[in-house]
Amino acid sequence: MDDSRFNQSPWMTPRSLDSAIIDRYWSYGLLVVALLLLLVNLGGLPLRDWDEGTVAQVAKEIAQAPAGSLRWVFPTLIGEPYLNKPPLVHTLMAIAFRLWGVSEWTARLPGALFTALSVPLLYALGREVFGRRPPALFAALVYLTTLQVARLGRLAMLDGAVLFFSILLFWCVLRSRRNVRFALAVGLSLGLLCLTKGVMLGLLMGAIAVCFLGWDTPRLLSQPYLGWGVVLGLLPVGLWYGAQWQQYGVEALNLNLVNQTFSRIWNPVERNDGPPWYYALELLKYGIPWLVFWPMALQNAWDNRGLGWAKLSLLWGGLYFTAISLMATKLPWYILPLYPALALATGAQLAVLWEKGRRTPLSYPYFKGYSIGWAVLFTLLAIAALGGVFFFSALTRPRETDLAFLSAVVCLTMLVVALLVLQHNPQFISVLLWGTYVALMMLMLSPHWNWELAESYPVKPVAALIQQQTPPGEVIYTSEPGHRPSLIFYSDRPVIPQPLATLENLWQQNPQVYLLLDEAALQNLRLDNVRSLGRAEGWTLVTRQLHPAE
Numbered sequence: 001m002d003d004s005r006f007n008q009s010p011w012m013t014p015r016s017l018d019s020a021i022i023d024r025y026w027s028y029g030l031l032v033v034a035l036l037l038l039l040v041n042l043g044g045l046p047l048r049d050w051d052e053g054t055v056a057q058v059a060k061e062i063a064q065a066p067a068g069s070l071r072w073v074f075p076t077l078i079g080e081p082y083l084n085k086p087p088l089v090h091t092l093m094a095i096a097f098r099l100w101g102v103s104e105w106t107a108r109l110p111g112a113l114f115t116a117l118s119v120p121l122l123y124a125l126g127r128e129v130f131g132r133r134p135p136a137l138f139a140a141l142v143y144l145t146t147l148q149v150a151r152l153g154r155l156a157m158l159d160g161a162v163l164f165f166s167i168l169l170f171w172c173v174l175r176s177r178r179n180v181r182f183a184l185a186v187g188l189s190l191g192l193l194c195l196t197k198g199v200m201l202g203l204l205m206g207a208i209a210v211c212f213l214g215w216d217t218p219r220l221l222s223q224p225y226l227g228w229g230v231v232l233g234l235l236p237v238g239l240w241y242g243a244q245w246q247q248y249g250v251e252a253l254n255l256n257l258v259n260q261t262f263s264r265i266w267n268p269v270e271r272n273d274g275p276p277w278y279y280a281l282e283l284l285k286y287g288i289p290w291l292v293f294w295p296m297a298l299q300n301a302w303d304n305r306g307l308g309w310a311k312l313s314l315l316w317g318g319l320y321f322t323a324i325s326l327m328a329t330k331l332p333w334y335i336l337p338l339y340p341a342l343a344l345a346t347g348a349q350l351a352v353l354w355e356k357g358r359r360t361p362l363s364y365p366y367f368k369g370y371s372i373g374w375a376v377l378f379t380l381l382a383i384a385a386l387g388g389v390f391f392f393s394a395l396t397r398p399r400e401t402d403l404a405f406l407s408a409v410v411c412l413t414m415l416v417v418a419l420l421v422l423q424h425n426p427q428f429i430s431v432l433l434w435g436t437y438v439a440l441m442m443l444m445l446s447p448h449w450n451w452e453l454a455e456s457y458p459v460k461p462v463a464a465l466i467q468q469q470t471p472p473g474e475v476i477y478t479s480e481p482g483h484r485p486s487l488i489f490y491s492d493r494p495v496i497p498q499p500l501a502t503l504e505n506l507w508q509q510n511p512q513v514y515l516l517l518d519e520a521a522l523q524n525l526r527l528d529n530v531r532s533l534g535r536a537e538g539w540t541l542v543t544r545q546l547h548p549a550e
Helices: 004-008 014-039 051-064 088-100 104-130 133-144 147-152 159-175 180-197 199-216 218-222 224-248 250-266 278-286 290-303 308-326 332-358 372-395 401-422 428-445 451-455 459-469 485-491 500-509 519-524
Strands: 476-478 495-497 514-518 530-536 539-544
Touching: 014 104, 014 133, 014 428, 051 088, 051 104, 051 485, 088 104, 088 180, 104 133, 104 159, 104 308, 104 332, 133 147, 133 332, 133 428, 147 278, 147 332, 147 428, 159 180, 159 199, 159 308, 159 332, 180 199, 180 224, 199 218, 199 224, 199 250, 199 308, 224 250, 278 290, 278 308, 278 332, 290 308, 290 332, 290 372, 308 332, 332 428, 372 401, 401 428, 459 485, 459 514, 459 530, 459 539, 476 500, 485 495, 500 514, 500 519, 514 519, 519 539
Parallel strands: 476 495, 476 514
Antiparallel strands: 514 539, 530 539
């Protein structure tokens, strides 16, 4: 062991130094298992609508822009100014495109890496707030094995970076309690959140951090380091918004800050609305198996609300969940920053159950064993998974054997967990973590992890038809009722939906026009001199026959 480390940190004892080394190895291990789960089969499925196709198209236009164009400052979408979100993640994706080419793998790589890095970062946050290793480790593993974190965190979207920067923000807040200079990094984390998802998320997370400090360590709110950190962190944000204002005028700020940001609070953007209990249903749908422990975890946090970890999980989870539930716009990925807070509370509860099961602490002399109700719940989950085995292996056509095997793994895991609970064996936690991880790995290896792709026709054959039969940059008009950003990305052409009457007018008024039509539109439209360029997935690409006599 290098003695210089003791000289650099004279307050560290050999025991604390050994603990730091152990934490480092745990962090490396967590990063490895996170990378395996989040990178496997990353490019195996096409990009989906909406955000994947849009973000990837913006990144592609940044990557293909000539040097010195400042496209990374003034991004575009199909050649028009893109003012929806700041381009931090889009630029990182564009760098990946330039280094390794444009593909699904490179499009999803930045988000997946951010999500993978957030796992050991959450462990570090847990070590900071718990002061003990078991709850921090359980929290990181619960977070990694949460379905929506593992699935949505690997998409070509902004949410992997949001997860990482949100956890980084609160880790810096916690570290500033021991070293006030980390308050500078609090502001920098807020700035990165604003440059990723916009000002509203930065304000929300900043407000949660202020509430936590006001409850837990109010002296830090008056520290100059915090004020200077916020100023320095928000400076790049102000510069970017100022550049948009100078380039496009005040209308750009109105579009970004009002139409695409704050108006989401009172108006559903693009008809993405839902009831106030929308995100509660999301938790019920995708919270298994950790949903079983959430009620007791939250009760445990409330009972220990005088402790730092409980304050953080209650404020982070409670304020964030309330804010997104009250917003008019509802999107499934808005819930992702809630999962680290739930993981902290769940990790604390699992650590209690682990220690009770081992019966080593003197603080649990009256422990009689785990509740038989948990065994019943896990048995019911096993029965449900067994039904999945039968359904996917016998009733689907064609048979989906990959999902049948996945269901079998879930069934076996839940049965073993139920038996261990009945035996009052704390190893049920290890089995549950490992079985959930294996099941998620099997899901990511299958073609089903991005299941929203099944909601519409496969886009790549249609995009290939458009690319082969139309000139570069040509505008394609379609009878499809809604935009398909992924179709624009793969075809490298603007594909614009229009009503049937408008399509007829375009056909009559333009000597050369390209229409992408479904079967019903092809029969109902009154088109003359039609030349079919090809057909794919039920869609026909047509243009005008310029020389009918030929």
